[in-house]
Amino acid sequence: MILRILILCLVLFVIETYAYQALKTVVKPKSFLVSYQIISALLLVFIVYSFTQFDRSVGQTGQSMRAMGLLLLVYIPKIILTLVLFGEDIYRIGFGSINHFAKFNDSVDFLVSRRKFVSQIGLGIAAVPFLSLLYGVTMGKYNYKVIKQRIFFPDLPDAFDGLTITHISDVHSGSFDNPDKINYAIDLINEQNSDLILFTGDIVNTDAKEMHPWIDTFKRIKKHKYGKYSVLGNHDYGEYVTWPSESAKAKNFQDIKDLHQQIDFKLMLNEHAFIENGTDKIALVGVENWGVKFKKAGDLQKASNGLSKEDFKILMSHDPSHWDAEINNHEKNFHLTLSGHTHGMQFGIEIPGVIKWSPIQYVYKQWAGLYENLGRYVYVNRGFGFHAYSGRVGIMPEITVIELKKGLNVA
Template sequence: MILRFAILCALFLFIEFYSYQAFRTLIKLRWVLVSYQVISLLLLIFIIYSFSQVDRSVGQTRQFMFTTGLMLLVYVPKIVMTLILFGEDIFRIGASILNYFIYNAPRKEMMPDRRKFISQIALGLAAVPFLSLIYGIFEGKYNFKVVKQTIFFPDLPDAFDGFKITQISDVHSGSFDNPEKINYAIDLINEQEADMILFTGDIVNTHATEMHPWLDTFNRIKDYKYGKFSVLGNHDYGEYVIWPSEKQKDENFQEIKKLYGDIGFKLMLNEHTYIQKGDDKIALIGVENWGVNFKKVGDLNKASQNVAQDDFKILMSHDPSHWDAEIKNHPKNFHLSLAGHTHGMQFGIEIPGYFKWSLAQYIYKQWAGLYEEAGKYIYVNRGFGFHAYPGRVGIMPEITVIELKKGKNVA
C-alpha cells in the first residue's frame, strides 16, 4: 500500500514538473507562474481528499463523478504536455552526449535550451483533450445517436426478412441529471420503426432506488409487436459496494430484477423464448452476466436447452468478452449476439466507415459496433448512459436499430 502510494506520488510529481516546464518556457511573469503552482497544488489536494472520502457502502455519487471529471480535465492535458516535453528532453540529452563526446562543446553549451515552439505545440495539443472533455461533460453525454445496421444471414427464416430490432444498453440511471434530455432519448427510441426492443443490461450503477425517479420516463417506451426483452449487466448485481449484510444485497438484487418488469421488459435469466412470425420462428436467448473479468453467472447451456442447433438464434449477453470465450464456437450456433458493457470507454475517435479508436480496444476485442467471424455476428452497443466520468467524448450514447436481411453479406 505504501509502495503504491509512493509510486502514485512520484507519477503526479513527474507530470506536474513537466507540465510546469511548458508554462515556464512561455510565460516569464513570476506571479502567473506562482498562481499556476498554487492552483495546481490546491486542485491536487482537493482531488486526493475527495477520493479519500468515497464511501464504499454508498458507491458512485455526484461528488465522485464530479471529482473524476475534474481529475481527467486537469491531468489528461498535463499528460499530453508531459509526453511532448519528456520527448524533447530525450532529444536534448542525446544532443548533449554528442556535444560532449564528439564536438567537445564547452560545458555551458552541452545541453540545448528548451525550445519555445515545442512548449507552444505541447500547450496547443493539450487544449484539444481539455476542450473535448469539457464538451463531453456538458453536451456529449446526452448527444444520443441512432445507429442503423443491416446484417445478412443466408439461413434467416423468410418471414423475418426485414425484421427490425431496437437495442439499448447500459442505462446507468443513477448517473442521470437532466430529465429533458432523457425524455428526448425516449422519444428517439419511440420514433424507430422496429418490431422488437432488447435491453442488454445495467439499468443502474448499484442501487435499485437509482431508477425510481426514472420509472415513468422509461415507461414511455412504446409497446412492440414482438415484445420487450432484457438481460442483466454486471452492475445490476450490486457487486461494487460494501453491503451491511448479504440479506440487504440480495434484497437490492431482487428489486433490480423487478425494475425491468416495472418498465415493461421481460427479464430473461438464462432462458429462451421463441418469436413467432407467420409460419416461421426465431429463438431469442438471454443469459445472465458472464465476463472474462466480471461476474460469471451466465449459463449458455441452460439458456439454450431444447433449442435446436439449426434454429435461428439471437443471444443477449451483456459483456462482449463472452463471445470469444464461449459463444462463437458453441455447438448451438448463435447467429447474432447483442452486448454492451464497454461504453467505448466514453472516450475515443470515430469517423464512421473509416476510423475507430478508443482505449477500450486494448481491453476488449469487440468493443463497439458490428463484428463478424465465420458467419456469426456480435453487435456491441456503445451504451445509453454514462458511468464514473460524467461525459462522453467521441463515443456517443447509442440507440441501435438492427435490420435482419436474408441473403449473403455483400460487404
Template sequence: MIIRFVILCALFLFIEFYSYQAIRTLIKLRWVLVSYQIISLLLLIFIIYSFSQVDRSVGQTKQFMFTTGLMLLIYVPKIVITLVLLGEDVFRLGAGAVNYFVENSNETNILPSRRKFISQIGLGLAAVPFLSLIYGIFEGKYNYKVIKQTIFFPDLPEAFDGFKITQISDVHSGSFDNPEKISYAVDLINEQEADMILFTGDIVNTHATEMHPWLETFNKIKSYKYGKFSVLGNHDYGEYVTWPSEKEKDENFHAIKELYNQIGFKLLLNEHTFIQKGDDRIALVGVENWGKNFKKAGDLNKASQHVDQNDFKVLMSHDPSHWEYEIKNHPKNFHLTLSGHTHGMQFGIEIPGYFKWSLAQYIYKQWAGLYEEVGRYVYVNRGFGFHAYPGRVGIMPEITVIELKKGNNVA
C-alpha cells in the same frame, strides 16, 4: 496500499513538474507562475482528498463523478504536455552528449535550452483533449446517435426477412442529471420503426433506487408487436459496494430485477423464448452476465436447453468477451449476439464507416459495432448512459436499430 499511493503521488508530481516547465518557458511573470503552482497544488490536494473519502458502502456518487471528470480535465492535457516535453528532453540529452563527448565542449551547461516553440506545441496539443473533455461533460454525454445496421443471414426464416430490432444497453440511471435529455432519448427510441426492443443490461450503477426517478420516463417506451426483453449486466448485481449484510445485497438485487419489469421489459435469466411470425420462428436467448474479468453468472447451455441447433437464434449477453470465449464457437450456432458493457470507454475517435479508435480496443477484441467470425455475429452497443467519467468524447451514446435480412451479404 501505501506503496501504490506513493507511486501515484510521484507520478502526479512528475506530470506537474513537466507541465510547469512548459508554463515557465512561455510566461516570465513571477505572480502568474506562483499562482499556477498554488492552484495546481490545491486541485491535486482536492482530488486526492475527494477520492480518499469514497464510501465503499455507497458506491459512485455525484461527487465521485465530478472528481473523476475534474481529474481527467486537468491531467489528460498535462500528460500530453509531459510527453511532448519529455520527447524534447530526450533530444536535449542526445544533443548534450554530442557536445560533451564528440565536440569536447568546455561550456558549463552543455544541454541546449528548452525551446519556446516546443512548449507552445505541447500546450496547443493539450488544448485538444481539454476542450474535448469539456464538450463531453456538457454536451457529449447526451448526444444520442441512432445507428442502423443491416445483417444478412442465408438461413434466416423467410417470415423474418426485414425484421427490425431496437437495442439499448448500459443505461446507468444513477448517473443521469438532465430529465429533459433523457425524455428526448426515449422519444428517439420511440421514433424508430422496429418489431422488437432488447435491453442488454446495466439499468443502474449499483442501487435499485437510482432508477426510481426515471421509471415514469422509461415507461414511455412504446409497446412492440414482438415484445420488450432484457438481460442483466454486471452492475445489476450490486457487487461494487460493501453491503451491511448479504440480506440487503439480495434485496437490492431482487429490486433491480423488478425494475426491468416495472418499465415493461421481460427479463430473461438464463432462459429463452420463441418469437413466432407466421409459420416461422426464431429463438431469443437471454443469459445473465458473463465476463472474462467480471461476474460469470451466465449459463449458455441452460439458457438454450430446449433450443434446436437448426433454430435461428438471437442471443442477449451483456459482456462481449462472452462471445469471444464461449459463444462464437458454441455448437448450438448462435447467429447473432447483442452485447454492450464497454461504452467504447466513453472516449475515442470515430469516423463512421472509416475509422474508430478507443482504449477499449486494447481490453476487448469486440468493443463497438458489428463483428463477424465464421458467419456468426456480435453487435456491441456503445451504451445509452455513462459511468465514472460524466461525459462522452468521440464515442457517443447509442440507440441501435438492426435489420435482419435473408441473404449472403453484409451491408
C-alpha cells in the same frame, strides 16, 4: 502503502514541474503563473479529497465522477506536456554531453535553455485532449447517435424478413444528471418504430434506488409489436460495493430484477421465448451476465434447452467476451448475439469508413459495432449511459436499430 504514496507524490511533482515549465516558457505575466499554481493546487486538493471520501458501501457518486472527470481533464494534458518536455530534456542532456566532451563550444552552457517553440508544440498537443475531455463531460455524454445496421441471414424465416430491432445497453441510471436529455433519448427510441426492443443489461451502477427517479421516464418507451425484453449486466448484481449483510445484497438484487417489470420489460434469466408471425417463429434467448473477467451467472445450456440448431435464434448476453468463449462455436448455432458492456471505453476515435479505435480494443476483441464469423454475428452496443468518467469522447452513446433481411450478405 507508504512507498506507493511516496512514488505517487514524486510522479505528481514531476508532472506539475514540467507543466509549469512549459507554461512559464510561453507565458510571462507573473500574476497569471501564480494564479495557475493556486488553481492547480486547489484542483489537486479537491481530487485527492474526493477519492479519499470514496465509500465502498455506497459506490460511485456524483462527487467521485466529478473527481474522475477532473483527474482526466487536468492530468492527461499535463502528462502530455511532461512527455514533450522530457523528450526535450533528453535532447538537451545529449547535446550538452556531446558538447562537453567534444569541446565544440566552451561558451555554451551544459544545458541549453528551453526552446519556446517546443513548449508551444506541447501546449498545442495537450489542448486537444483537454478540449475533447471538456466536450465529453459537457455535451458528449448525451450526444445520442442512432446507428442503423442491416444483417442478412439465408435461413431467416420468411415472415421476419425486414424485422427491426432497437437495441440499447448499459443504461447506468445512477449516473444521469439531466432529465431533459434522457427524455430526448427516449423520444429517439420511440421514433425508430421498431418491431422489437432489446436491452442488454446494466440498468444501474449498483443500487436499485438509482433507477427510481427514472422509472416513469423509461416507461415512456412505447409498446413494441413483438415486445420489450431485457437481461442483466455485471453491475446489476451489486458486487462492486460492500453491503452490510448478504440479505441486504440479495434484496437489492431482487429489487433490480423488479425494476425491469416496472419499466414494462420482460427480464430473461437464462431462458428463451418465441416471437411468432403466422407459422414462422424466432427464438429469443436471454442469459444472465457471463464474462471472461466478470461474473459468470449466464447458463447458455439452460437458456437454450429445447431449442434445435435449425431454430433461428437471437441471443442477448451482456458481455461480448461471452461470444468467443462459448457462443461463437456453439453447436446450437446462435445466429445473432447482442451485447454491450464495453461502452467503447467512452473514449476513442470513430470516423465511419476511415477509423475505429479505442484503448478498449486491446482488452476486448469485439468492442463496438458488428462482428461476424462463419455467418454468425455479434453486435456490441456502445452504451446508452456512462460510468466512472462522466463523459464521452469520440465514442458516443448509442441507440442501435438492426434490420434482419433474408438472403446472403452482398457487402
